[in-house]
Amino acid sequence: MIVCTRCGTPNQDKARRCERCGHKLQSSARPVAEPVKVWEQLEPLRSNVTPEKRAELLRMVEACLYSAALLIAAVVSAVLGTWTPLYAAIAVVAILVLVRRL
Numbered sequence: 001m002i003v004c005t006r007c008g009t010p011n012q013d014k015a016r017r018c019e020r021c022g023h024k025l026q027s028s029a030r031p032v033a034e035p036v037k038v039w040e041q042l043e044p045l046r047s048n049v050t051p052e053k054r055a056e057l058l059r060m061v062e063a064c065l066y067s068a069a070l071l072i073a074a075v076v077s078a079v080l081g082t083w084t085p086l087y088a089a090i091a092v093v094a095i096l097v098l099v100r101r102l
């Protein structure tokens with residue numbers, strides 16, 4: 001089926017001219033809006049991760065990194081036999097958490 005570009009009337013595939021207005025039909029012409037439709041279908045997938053969700057995820061990753069830093073400091077402290085590195089790490093992480101408001 002070919003839709004007339006002038007009046008919008010559907011015509012037979014073999015028709016050379018619009019049966020309603022006589023406008024010349026282009027048999028190989030495809031709807032111009034087709035690539036746009038594909039993007040519209042992809043849009044929900046792309047916008048599935050909202051900026052709020054992303055920010056929350058980043059904060060969780062950040063918190064996990066801080067926890068890992070504390071764990072490493074604890075291990076280092078245990079190996080060295082002194083708790084000074086752990087105290088320093090706790091202080092640094094506490095300040096970071098305060099500043100970043102996690």
Ligand SMILES: [Zn+2]
Binds near residue numbers: 004
């Ligand atoms: Zn027409």
